[in-house]
Amino acid sequence: MLQIRKAPIAAGMLFILIFPWAADRIPGIDHYPDVMIFAGIYCLITIGLSLLMGYAGQISLGHAAFYGIGAYVSGILTTRYGFDPWLCMPIGALAAAAVAVAVGAPSLRLRGHYLAMATLAFGVIVNIFFREQRQWTGGPDGMTGIPGLSLFSFEFDSILSYYYLVWGIVAAAFFFTIALIQSPVGRALRAIHTSEPAAAAMGIPIARYKIFVFAFSAMLASLAGSLYAHYMNFINPGTFDLFFSIKLVIMMALGGMHSIWGALVGAVLVAFLSLEWLHFFEQFEILIYGAILLLVTIFLPEGLAGLPAKLLERARRPS
């Protein structure tokens, strides 16, 4: 029976709660809460991707586009039309969902490599749109002056407050998703993943489920994009390009496609790799990602999330 254990959740929550406090007391990593904000933003995307790729078994190489849609909807509506930033988040999410349904309806009929290519092309097209529609998006230079978030008179302008805001939203998305996984919806998705003919014979409307999950993951990515825009106050198309879509896949592969924990671990690790630890390598960064992807697929096909089970098995059978 698929059961999400409670102990790791409690440990994870405790870690997130005390992390800023602890980081502040350790010299050299006191700026890590800032990195963790980006990690949280990535987590939001990978939680949705985990449902889409790990549970429903659909590949997307275009989720940077939905991330970008959220960011640009927030950016454009706040700077040009004076919308309240909070209002922009659901608007962006709904826009992303609408695009996902429009793109997903034809392309989710595709499988495997074809679906990957279709979503990849979609991501590239959206990125070109961000670059070329200067009067809306500011073109390659991007847009500045995106307001921060505030609630009543409280401004989320410190790293600490934004950290807890982002991780609060990640927690909500996480709990929603694990409830979903353990419900009839989750079983239906896993059924589709294992055998489409059998799932259909059980009365599961496969196309509708795939599109729903695609749209849901697009909404989470869009929400992440909005959070990014309001944190950075500045966006440009480079953030939402093909390389980011591929980075998302690396997060999934590194953490483990088939586990929601993998989605979180992968997102946090890649956030630290790309923003902290690999900075030093500059343009060779991409080579290192390639190497990581290669090593993980060869030696850890289940990702880091599969590591505990693997070690446990090895410990039980010493030979």
Place this chain on the structure above:
Amino acid sequence: MTNGPLLVIEDLVMSFGGLTALMNIQLRVARGTIKAVIGPNGAGKTTLFNIITGVLSPTEGHIHFTGRAISGLKAHQIAALGISRTFQTVELFTNMTVLENVMVGRHLRINSSFFGCGLALPHIRRQERRLRAQAMEILDFIGLADKSRLLAENLPLGERKILEIGRALATDPLLLCLDEPAAGLNETETEAAARLIQAIKEQGITVLLVEHDMKVIMNISDEITVLNYGEKIAEGTPVHIQNHPQVIEAYLGDGTII
């Protein structure tokens, strides 16, 4: 509900490119009976199943189920109308437990709203408990209750086939289509499968059966239809079929002996 046949197939033609898999098939399945479709390999039996269950759309012809035209509907829509099936190659949800497989079978009968499930609303949680109990009842009926927590892929073939039948039963079907339920089973397992099929009939569920095991067919079917090269060559009671010259010829020509 009328008292007419549960399933009526008229003038059914199925061709794949130049190959005609089924030619002008007429078939009626009476309520509450076990109907068997037999025939040598390549006779079109599985194609017929795939058309009835909406996996394939027929080239020509009509299919009526409880008086309603169903040809051209999608597989999940046909399942919702009350036709369930098993697969020749056993299509279980291998990475789920035995219990979960049956729970997926209840999908049509439950509320699976995306947000209700994501928010774990109280009625969804109550439903989950009810669902588990219903699935256990079915496992009791098919005799797999003590294996409920095993992964489906760890069952031996005989039990996998039985579980597939249980999963199909969980949809509350009016018509249960079984595609070679005894294929690959040893004698004991085959007998268990035959007993189960009869128990299903006793529950009032109509069974349409494709099978090669003649002993099973002759023992449990009420009526048999024989296909050969996509055409119906005979139809009748087991005794009638056993003595039908064309049937004997079709099978002897294939090297199989009844």
